[in-house]
Structures are given as structure tokens and as C-alpha cells.
Amino acid sequence: MNGYDPKAIEPKWQERWDRQRAAEVDLRNDKNKYYMLMMFPYPSGDRLHVGHGRNYILGDALYRYLRMRGRRALNPMGWDAFGLPAENAAIQRGVHPRDWTLDNIRVMKTQFRRWGILYDWSKEITSCLPEYYRWNQWLFLRMLEQGLAYKKKAPVNWCPNDRTVLANEQVLEGRCERCGAAVEQRDLEQWFLRITSYADRLLAGLDDLPGWPEKVKVMQRNWIGRSEGAEIDFAIVGAEGPLTVFTTRPDTVHGATFLVLAPEHPRVVELLATHPERASIEAWVDRIRSTPRIEREGEGTPKEGRDTGARALNPATGEEIPIWIANYVLPDYGSGAIMAVPAHDGRDLAFARQEGLPVRLVYHPEGRDGEATALAEPILGEGVIRGCGDFDGATDGPETIRRFIAWLEERGSGRGKVTYRLRDWLISRQRYWGTPIPVVYCESCGIQSVAATELPVELPYDVELSGREGNPLSRASAFVAARCPRCGGEARRETDTMDTFVDSSWYYLRYLSPKDGGRVFDSQLANRWAPVDQYIGGIEHAILHLLYARFVCRVLHDFGLVEFEEPFANLFNQGMITRFSEKTGRIEKMSKSRGNTVSPDALIEEMGADTERVYTLFLGPPEDEVEWNDEAVSGAHRFLQRLWRVAERVGSAPPTAPADAALERLRHATIQRVTRDFERFKFNTVVAALMELLNALTRAVEEKTASRLCCEATLDTLVQLLHPIAPHLTEELWERRGHVESLLDSDWPVADEAKLKRDRLTLVIQVDGKLRDRIEVDAAWGEREVRAAALGSVKVREHLGGREVAKAVLVPGRLMNLVTRREVS
RNA sequence: GCCGGAGUGGCGAAACGGUAGACGCAGCGGACUUAAAAUCCGCGGCCCGCGAGGGCGUGCAGGUUCGACUCCUGCCUCCGGCACCA
Numbered sequence: 001m002n003g004y005d006p007k008a009i010e011p012k013w014q015e016r017w018d019r020q021r022a023a024e025v026d027l028r029n030d031k032n033k034y035y036m037l038m039m040f041p042y043p044s045g046d047r048l049h050v051g052h053g054r055n056y057i058l059g060d061a062l063y064r065y066l067r068m069r070g071r072r073a074l075n076p077m078g079w080d081a082f083g084l085p086a087e088n089a090a091i092q093r094g095v096h097p098r099d100w101t102l103d104n105i106r107v108m109k110t111q112f113r114r115w116g117i118l119y120d121w122s123k124e125i126t127s128c129l130p131e132y133y134r135w136n137q138w139l140f141l142r143m144l145e146q147g148l149a150y151k152k153k154a155p156v157n158w159c160p161n162d163r164t165v166l167a168n169e170q171v172l173e174g175r176c177e178r179c180g181a182a183v184e185q186r187d188l189e190q191w192f193l194r195i196t197s198y199a200d201r202l203l204a205g206l207d208d209l210p211g212w213p214e215k216v217k218v219m220q221r222n223w224i225g226r227s228e229g230a231e232i233d234f235a236i237v238g239a240e241g242p243l244t245v246f247t248t249r250p251d252t253v254h255g256a257t258f259l260v261l262a263p264e265h266p267r268v269v270e271l272l273a274t275h276p277e278r279a280s281i282e283a284w285v286d287r288i289r290s291t292p293r294i295e296r297e298g299e300g301t302p303k304e305g306r307d308t309g310a311r312a313l314n315p316a317t318g319e320e321i322p323i324w325i326a327n328y329v330l331p332d333y334g335s336g337a338i339m340a341v342p343a344h345d346g347r348d349l350a351f352a353r354q355e356g357l358p359v360r361l362v363y364h365p366e367g368r369d370g371e372a373t374a375l376a377e378p379i380l381g382e383g384v385i386r387g388c389g390d391f392d393g394a395t396d397g398p399e400t401i402r403r404f405i406a407w408l409e410e411r412g413s414g415r416g417k418v419t420y421r422l423r424d425w426l427i428s429r430q431r432y433w434g435t436p437i438p439v440v441y442c443e444s445c446g447i448q449s450v451a452a453t454e455l456p457v458e459l460p461y462d463v464e465l466s467g468r469e470g471n472p473l474s475r476a477s478a479f480v481a482a483r484c485p486r487c488g489g490e491a492r493r494e495t496d497t498m499d500t501f502v503d504s505s506w507y508y509l510r511y512l513s514p515k516d517g518g519r520v521f522d523s524q525l526a527n528r529w530a531p532v533d534q535y536i537g538g539i540e541h542a543i544l545h546l547l548y549a550r551f552v553c554r555v556l557h558d559f560g561l562v563e564f565e566e567p568f569a570n571l572f573n574q575g576m577i578t579r580f581s582e583k584t585g586r587i588e589k590m591s592k593s594r595g596n597t598v599s600p601d602a603l604i605e606e607m608g609a610d611t612e613r614v615y616t617l618f619l620g621p622p623e624d625e626v627e628w629n630d631e632a633v634s635g636a637h638r639f640l641q642r643l644w645r646v647a648e649r650v651g652s653a654p655p656t657a658p659a660d661a662a663l664e665r666l667r668h669a670t671i672q673r674v675t676r677d678f679e680r681f682k683f684n685t686v687v688a689a690l691m692e693l694l695n696a697l698t699r700a701v702e703e704k705t706a707s708r709l710c711c712e713a714t715l716d717t718l719v720q721l722l723h724p725i726a727p728h729l730t731e732e733l734w735e736r737r738g739h740v741e742s743l744l745d746s747d748w749p750v751a752d753e754a755k756l757k758r759d760r761l762t763l764v765i766q767v768d769g770k771l772r773d774r775i776e777v778d779a780a781w782g783e784r785e786v787r788a789a790a791l792g793s794v795k796v797r798e799h800l801g802g803r804e805v806a807k808a809v810l811v812p813g814r815l816m817n818l819v820t821r822r823e824v825s
Numbered sequence: 826g827c828c829g830g831a832g833u834g835g836c837g838a839a840a841c842g843g844u845a846g847a848c849g850c851a852g853c854g855g856a857c858u859u860a861a862a863a864u865c866c867g868c869g870g871c872c873c874g875c876g877a878g879g880g881c882g883u884g885c886a887g888g889u890u891c892g893a894c895u896c897c898u899g900c901c902u903c904c905g906g907c908a909c910c911a
Contacts, residue, residue, distance in 0.1 A: 214829080
């Protein structure tokens, strides 16, 4: 045998796995099925670095483990292939997005292969190909038909850099999630999906997901943002129709001393119609409306407002109160209008003080009477109602709120109402590289769906990608020109494309029948294989992708296409890999832009993919953020080299030797530990346990303390347990040991309880909880015998110092604690 | 501000309420070598002590317990999410 040479071994096994189609699953048999899935990647064109490697290596280790445990594991892979970078590459380098993307996919595939990662490539999907995206269009049309897709003119988030609109979820702190540019507000006609009508189901469903990290569920709950309260109608003096506000505190309606509308509120124009300074106020409204979100909604943003001059009637007091417009009221929450109760709300109080508006107490704090005019802080959660008739004496709490709602409903001036923070999902994008929205505009028939038989609406290949303002598709006249499916007349094709999160909202179902040209997916297979048993991906999708996928799953459920409502039974979020960045001078997430990436190519060249895999998994718990240490990689490499060397020498062990039982015990204990840790995703301690076993085996072989048979059995076990983590090396050793079948098809070792037993063991003796001695005891001994033996120890007697033992606690197999203090009674 | 999560050697970390620091990196000492690399063996929390040994130690302060890194209460620091959501 030669030394350990990963450069020879790794390609050999990669080729063999390819040839054997090692990961291909026949879906007709779903016995013992396990659907595992990595979030499909965007083929970005940047070569994958070791930080990316973590996800894929983690998934592959799980996959191989499942296979060895006898599961029929499905592990497909595909490409989230639409998106802006492809279009930007086209603008910058003149490559067509399609060619650029498909090239990147080829490169990424070879990188996966070099890592020794197994996917069922017969199920591959690529979202930018019409075979896939036609079903996005189909889904859209079904949703349009059901009223779940609609078009409306609304103030939307506009990214001036990417020159497209964004969904709410894609705006982080007022900035574009992709490029970081400050998002502006524009009024545009856009397509939306009605996710809000699923808000309650999406919220309730979270309670049925025990296999999801609590953190993700909390984030989704906050995002959906359910709040209970009431709508209250305020009549406008001298105008038709009431102004409706939403409030969570209908019990403070008597304290509402003015109303405030968002500048976008539809009645602003009407209320300002007769105002003497109408022009200047409208100019102010326009300025607020076009302010970037980050400036308008930032915490430190000063409150600004204008009095409309119009007045409303407080339905509780009958009093006339002014109607204001202010920047601190959000247009797209509740009804875009609030009743201001300065006495009991900090924001209203600040605004009232600034503008000199009146403050009226509803809840009067005990012993601090008549302070309303001097109030510096709002009264929250204390006090008793006064001056409100029948409600007098009530205290702040849900019961009082319920009474007020009942009272408002009785009088017809309000009703209980639940509001969500969640907005409808804006899916229109003014970009080329996405799924065309399949509708046409006809002069006489209006918006018309493209007929199902006309799908897919294919993205034209030849378009001019110049980076100019506006969607390149709208300048592709051959694409825009269409026929109205209803009247046959001339029509204009929709040029908006879909948000790429539409692609990823149902792709896990398409993997099950990727080539089916006749339907979106095979429902029967979907009901047998889905939901996905284990989904793995980054925490950055906690809201965006995972919420959309849960929504679309329910839609498909309601269409009768799947029986389940939750797409992913278990979710695992791996942590990211960090490294010191010369550029920023800090330890940061590994990424090309921060210039702190480590390329796997050189690493694999030098030490092999197995070394990278072992190191990556050994680095720390998979869910934690871990720092890449260039020097520490060699430890993983040394481990594999030592394994190789011991495999070469194992044959030299003697036929019989004294310490077989000890090595056997460790072998079985390791099987138990490793199996448990694989189940818990603790790959780092799996590696540690295997290092310990190897250390023991090496010692036994070197010192000739265990027999050849025993050493070989230990080596075989070690090789099997290590296979999910270092697949190439272990396959090679397994083959050299004379095994014929692939390790993937070998049976996972089972720990033998009997082998774990021992006759004598070392027990720790504590005196008053402090370790004082270790003694050899018979495993069968009970408390009495152990206690006698413990008292036989000189050290123990010294520490007892003649005191009486009040109590002796025996933890079998571990320790005995001798307590001298008496219980205090 | 609200909601999560985390604080353990020089570093990455481990530890069903039961011997804190397994495993590894870096370091130190030694073997092999003309030498170096590679490899192998040994040491390694802090303090006192020549030593045997003893004391202290898991962010801080308390509590529960025979026994607490682990459970409870209060605080500090860091990280993440949300944030004028009425």
C-alpha cells in the first residue's frame, strides 16, 4: 500500500458514484421514505467557497447516514436560476443571462462533485427554463381565477438601484434586501398575491411545527403581527361617510382628542378641498409621500403634521375634534387612520404637545389627580376610568376592552376587529430575467388571462439589456404585441415578471415529477413523499421564502392538489462560517465582497475533500456560527492520515491479546454515541468520538494489546461510522478490507448492550460534594458495599475528619457523595 | 424600547442535575534525524507548595439541591430579529 493519497482516491469514487447513480431514487416505492432537502442555490457565478461548503457537506453527511440506516432517502438538487445578478452580468459583460446562468450551473455541479456530494440528478430542476416556469404561470392563473392574485395601484417600495419594486419582506430597515439602496415610495399598478387572507392560518399553523426552530416561528409570528382591537367610525362634520380608524384601545375612545390620517389616506384630497392653504399643504403631503421609507419611518424621524381644518365627531363624547395629517401614521396598517389618545399613547402625546392639542384622561392614576395638562408620560396600564358614565371605576384590562367593543357595536359606531401587520405579497418585478406574468391588456376587454393552452409565455431570448430605466421586455415589441384571447383583437402583453420567490415557493413538489409536461406536479407522489421530512437552509430565509412557501402550500391544498398544509415538517438552520476580513478588519461572514473567502480548490488539491469535510463538520455545532481557522485544518488531515496508517498496520496485531474487552467496550460505546449524535445533528462530537476511537485503536495496534480480529472489527466499525463525513477515504479502506458492496449499502453498526457492561469500575468519592478520591469497586455492589469501601479510603477518612456521615448518595456507575452536614430542620 | 440566543483554558469547543475542560488547534519539553520537515511520546485553567497535597474556578450577585456550566430570580456584556404597527 502507498500512503494516503486523496488525489488518487477521490476522483475514483466520485466516478463510481456517478456511474452507479448512487443517489437515484425510484419514487414509485415510498416504503421507509425520507425526503430531505437543501434550499436550492442561486447559481451566482462566484465560485463556491468553504463557507458555502458547510451547507452541502452537512446535508450530504445526513444523507449518507440516512442511507446507511436503511432509509429510502431522496436528496434532490436544482437551481433557483432567475434573478437580478444574471441580468447585471449581461449588462456589465455582454453575456446573455440564460447562457451565463447555465454556465454557472455547470461549474457549480463540478464543485459539488469534487466535495463528494451525492444528489439525485434525475430530479434536477432549473427554474429559468420554460419547463419549470410555465407552472409558475399556471399557478398564477389559478390564483387569478380564485381572486388570490390581483392588480392594484398602491404606494409601493421602489429600489432606485435595481429599478424595480420590492415586496415588503424585501425591505430591511428601509433598504433594498439585495443591494442596500434606500427604498423610495412610488404609486404604481402592481400584481399582488393575497397572502393576507391566509394570515390566520399561517399563524395558527406555526403551533403545529414542533420540528421548527423556535426562533424562526417567533420571527414569523412577529412578521404576521396579529393584533386584536376595534374599528371605530368617526362622522365627519359636513361630509358624507364616516372615517374609520383601527385601535387596540377602544376603551380609551373618550380620550380621543383628534384624528390623524396617513398622507396617503384616500380622503386627504377631499378634506383639504376647501382649505385656504390647500396648495401648500398638498405640497407638504407630496413631499412626505415621496420620502424614502428609511427617512420617513426611522426612529429618530421628527413627527410632522398639518391640520386639515376638517372636524370629526367623537362617537363617545359627541365632541368635535380636529382631523390632522401626519407622517407618523402608516398608510398600509389598519385603516391608515388613527384616533389620537395623547393621555394613553406616547406617540400621540408627543404630537399633541408639539402641536398644542388637548389631552384628556380616561384612566385616572390613583393619587395623581388633575395632572392631564402637565402629563409628561402617557398613563399606561394603571388608573381607573372616570367621566365615562357606566364605565366609571373600570380598570385597564382585556375585560374593559371587551365591554367597550360591545358598547360600540350596540351603538353602531364600531366593531371588534383583528388586524395583521402582514401585507399582500407584491410579486411584480420590472426586470427581464424572471417568469413573465401571463396576462394581456386588451383595449376593449381589459385584463385577460393567457389561455392555459398558450402556456408557457416564453421569455424572448433576444432583448436589449442596456441597463436603462424600465423593463427591457417592454421594449421587445415582438413580445409585447399580442392577441386578446377573448375578442382576438390587438392586445399588449404584460411585461412585469414574477418575484423569484414564486419559483421557490413550490419547487420541492416539482422535484417529485420534474419532467411531467402535463401538470404542475404529480399529486399522488406529492402526497406520498411530501411534506419534506427535513429541510436545511440558512436563517436568512426565516421569513421571506419560508412564509411564501407555507402560503403557497395552503393554496395548493385548497386547490385540492396536496393533502397537507405545511410543506416542511422539520427545519434546520445551519450557522454561517466566518473569517477575519482584511478589508473590514473584523471577523465576518465569509463572502466574496468582504474578501475573506477560502477556496476549496487549493484545499482539496493539497489535502483532499475528505479533509475539508471532516474539518468543516468538526469546527463546531452545525447550528452555530463558527470561525474558519486555516491552521486547524491540518488536524483533520492528520486524523485521516492516522486512520490510513492504522489500516495498513492492523494486520500485524497478534492473534490473541489481553485488552480485547476494553477495545470492544469502546467500540460499542462509540457506536452508541455516534448514532445518538447523528440523530441530534451533532456532527462535531461525532468526529470527536471517532478520533477517540482511532486513538485507542492506534494504541492497541502499536502496543499489541488487542487481537487482530478485535482490531479489524474496530477498524471496520470506525470506517462505517466515519463514512457520512469522509466518504472517499472510507469507501477506499472498506474496499481494501475486502468488502464488496458500497458502504452506502452496508448496515449501520448496532451497539451491543452486553459489550458495554463491565465487572469493575472506578467510582468517584465526594465528601460534601467535593471530589476526594477514586476507588475501584465491583459493578454489582450496592450502596452498603460502596459506602464501606469508600470509608476504607485514607483520603476520604481524612476529609471526614471524624464527622459522622449523615447521608450517602450513590449515583450508580459514577460517584458516591458522603454528606456530613445534617439537614436543617 | 420589545422579542429571541449566547457568555467555559491562549483559541475552536465538550459535558442525561453527578469527576468541568473530552476531541482538536496553537504552545512547551522529549524521542527519531547530520539537520529540518514529517511522525511518535509527554506536559498543559489560575493561585500556594520542592513535593505529597490544598484552595479557587464555567459573565456578575443571590437562590434551589447531598451535588449546579446545566434549574430559578435579578443584573452586566455581546450577537440576531422587529421597531412611530395605533
